Amino acid sequence: MGIVPAGTPCWTDLATPDLADARRFYPELFGWTGRVAPEPEAGGYTDFLRHGQAVAGAGPPAIPEQVPIWSIYVAADDADLVAGRVEEAGGQLVVPPFDVFDRGRMAVLSDPAGATLCVWQPLTMPGGEVFGVPGAMSWTELVTPDPEGAKIFYELVFGWQPDEQPTGSAGHTGWRLGSQIVAGMTTPLGDFPPGAPGYWSVYFGVTDVDATAARAAALGGAILVPPRDTAAGRCTALRDPQGALFNAITPP
Template identity: 85%
Template sequence: MSTVPSGTPCWTDLATPDLTDARRFYPELFGWTGQIAPEPEAGGYTVFLLEGRAVAGAGPPAIPDQVPIWSVYVATDDADLVAGRVERAGGQVVVPPFEVFDRGRMAVFSDPAGATFSVWQPLAMPGGEVFGVPGALSWTELVTPDPEGAKAFYELVFGWHPDGQATESAAHTGWRLGARIVAGMTVPLGDFPADTPAYWSVYFGVADADAAAARAAALGGSILVPPRDIPAGRYTALRDPQGALFNAITLAPQP
């Protein structure tokens, strides 16, 4: 069983051409330890642990020329059912549902604007075991040039409803599942070409965003957006040494 309700982001993993360096960079940045899958077919897939609890994964690319990327997984009770909904809503089934050893079933999809995401139907592996604390997945957000299309698509697929607000720099929407905000969407305002690919981004909690940015750079990564304050907290956008984009955020206290 997943540690979060169906329809809620539950896992993230990294596809990287340099798994050895990922096992160096992220543990030094977030205090993780790594647990390598014993099956040879897994290609060295590593589950990162925070104080013994699973928080993220990393493995080799599915195809040779795949760019390094962090992927978002949404929990589901039925991956096949979600695949049918994706197709009916105008998305694409990139990888049909399949079994991952005895751990669970997964599938990879893309929404009509091209943003890729996955689902996880847990068996032995529930997904992430801790969220919203330093070193753990704390937020996921869709960046898209087609917010109206995304609103229609994700409502049909996951039952999400938009809960939005606008700022001077971007239009923000929270995805609401029942009473809870489970993810977000942002549309940068201004010059944002309609053919710009959409993508899902991941945010890891940190105790100090400024210190995390400096540490990432010292470890061979790069700072895309220097630390700055946003309504959710203080965040920075980073790339790892292989170029994978991720974010670090010091979450604001909840009222």
Template identity: 75%
Template sequence: MPETAVGRRSPESRGVAVASVAPGTPCWADLATPGLDAARRFYPELFGWTGRVDPEPEAGGYTVFLLGGRAVAGAGPPAVPDQVPIWSTYVATDDADLVAGRVERAGGQVVVPPFEVFDRGRMAVFTDPAGAAFSVWQPFAFAGAEVFDTPGAMSWTELVTPDPEGARVFYELVFGWQPEEEPMGQVAYTGWRLGDRMVAGMMPPLGVEFPADSPAYWTVYFSVADADATAAHAAELGGTILVPPRDIPAGRIAALRDPTGALFSLISLTRTVPR
């Protein structure tokens, strides 16, 4: 996460409730896991969340996690029995079918065609040409996360990919994102701008934990007050510290896996950039 990418959501989205985010902006994250009961224990203990289970039987126990009564993320059972535990990034759209067409024309794949989720909204699941999975959300009754960029809430989404050049072309065609190189030490970091805001980031795999031939994936950053303390607490709760806390210009970050293996990241913000 580059220094200049922090704090670029609309002012009303930082730490207070919002109705929705603009199309083309990450608006929601949820976890698909066979260990749903374990997730309902792990994440509330880690982030101070409470859970609201969807009453629809067809939802399979899908849980909306709340922070101070406001939606921040979700968790549900895997779509298929052999699916690995994974956090998914959802990008807001006003037309999921239109995005599906763009994905196919840009060389990606439609994994799950657009469909309605009760009266909540319309969603679809895709992969980019390098295999990174992502989703879109067309809101009806449910707009997505109601709070961002405060401890316990989603703060950033980032693509880790061995094909940055291909991703720059693909996501510009699909969402209209404009790639911009961002300073972050020796790392070739790309920020994606939508209008006057940075909405997501991208970097190549780094270090022994992420070999150069690693498949592409999206990761979700949750804001915390203290990255070191939260990472240590995650380990106490049965998680794994994949990349220990380290400093970047925007703050301090760490990469973790939860007890069932789902990857997620932490960011303790030390400064925000005025917009």
């Protein structure tokens, strides 16, 4: 069993062509330590730990032309069952369910607007072991040009219900699973390229957003959106040295 209930984001990992530099950049930024998978077939896949607890991972890209990207994983009791709903709901099954050693079973899917995310059925590896604290995944959000299509898709696949403006912020929707808001959704900014696919974004908690942004730039990354106050907290959008996008947030 995982740490979080089925239908809840439970893990995030980075696919990057320069795993060695990711092992440098993120520990220096967030204070993480790394634990490399022992299996040669894992390609050096690394769990990032916060005080000994797993919070994120990083590994080589699945295909050489894959752009560096952080991916979101949603916990499932049965990855095959979830995967079976995807095409009926209007999405695509990008990678059918497969076993990841003895750690778990996963699949990769995309929603009708092209946003990809993963399903994780935990076995020996539950996913993240701590959430919502500095240095750990604190929020995930879908950025999509097709929010109405997303509402249909994610309800059919994960049982999520849209909760309009959960933080009082116009244009934002919360994804509710039972009594809990488990993720968010927003529409793209005005400069979003026409026809570009939607995407899932990850937010890591920090104690000082401004200092984190400055530190990321000093370590070779870039500040895409300077620190700003929002209804959800003070946040910034960043890019790592290889081009992967991520966010840092301090809740209000």
